[in-house]
Amino acid sequence: MEDYKYLFKVVLVGNAGVGKTCLVRKFTQGIFPPGQSATIGVDFMIKTVKVGDDKVKLQIWDTAGQERFRSITQSYYRSAHAIVLVYDVACQPSFDCLPEWLGEIEQYANRRVLKILVGNKVDKGDEREIPERIGQSFGDANAFDYFLETSALDATNVDTLFHEVATRLTVDMKRNDDQYDKYKDDRGGKSNQTVTLWDRATTQANTCCSKHA
Numbered sequence: 001m002e003d004y005k006y007l008f009k010v011v012l013v014g015n016a017g018v019g020k021t022c023l024v025r026k027f028t029q030g031i032f033p034p035g036q037s038a039t040i041g042v043d044f045m046i047k048t049v050k051v052g053d054d055k056v057k058l059q060i061w062d063t064a065g066q067e068r069f070r071s072i073t074q075s076y077y078r079s080a081h082a083i084v085l086v087y088d089v090a091c092q093p094s095f096d097c098l099p100e101w102l103g104e105i106e107q108y109a110n111r112r113v114l115k116i117l118v119g120n121k122v123d124k125g126d127e128r129e130i131p132e133r134i135g136q137s138f139g140d141a142n143a144f145d146y147f148l149e150t151s152a153l154d155a156t157n158v159d160t161l162f163h164e165v166a167t168r169l170t171v172d173m174k175r176n177d178d179q180y181d182k183y184k185d186d187r188g189g190k191s192n193q194t195v196t197l198w199d200r201a202t203t204q205a206n207t208c209c210s211k212h213a
């Protein structure tokens with residue numbers, strides 16, 4: 001029996017070079033990899049975090065931003081509980097491509113997916129091209145659940161980002177569990193598979209199992 005309550009799949013997307021791999025490695029391994037090369041296809045890493053008294057396992061999928069991998073990465077959207085869309089605050093084209101990425105999310109992801117917008121590389125200071133308030137208003141206007149700015153280089157908000165994802169998904173899952181329990185109680189303890197719940201089988205532990213280069 002695995003020692004965690006929930007398993008969540010988190011998928012990072014965004015233009016090539018915005019820092020997706022560096023964010024994942026900073027969070028999972030505590031390092032900023034020197035000379036990080038472009039991701040080929042997809043890669044994943046796992047980290048378990050505590051949310052209150054619960055252990056929650058995050059399976060973090062790091063996708064390639066390059067256009068040529070698009071058909072591979074699209075297939076990872078469907079099973080994601082959260083999608084983290086990353087741009088580089090010092091790279092206007094990476095921000096300008098956000099609507100295109102949103103289109104992909106709408107087309108391929110679950111309608112209830114948690115959507116997080118991240119402006120990375122805030123350590124770049126004077127090189128910044130996208131002010132924080134512009135990122136925030138894009139997030140608000142496009143129904144993102146959460147927006148924040150990060151730096152994989154100096155670790156700004158990296159833990160906060162993934163803990164926020166874990167916390168929001170756990171709260172959501174617990175709410176579903178409560179509804180499920182209430183539903184069973186209402187039926188005198190009998191459950192019925194017609195109840196619509198969020199991907200329970202794959203989520204709950206111990207059940208069965210650059211864009212432009």
Ligand SMILES: Nc1nc2c(ncn2[C@@H]2O[C@H](COP(=O)(O)OP(=O)(O)OP(=O)(O)O)[C@@H](O)[C@H]2O)c(=O)[nH]1
Nearest residue numbers: 016017018019020021022038039065121151152153
């Ligand atoms: N200054 C600064 N540089 C960063 C940061 N994060 C990543 N980088 C640099 O940006 C470049 C690209 O980083 P990656 O993590 O490979 O970017 P990616 O989004 O995974 O790129 P693809 O795998 O091609 O999609 C590397 O040279 C990193 O060193 C950051 O927070 N600050």
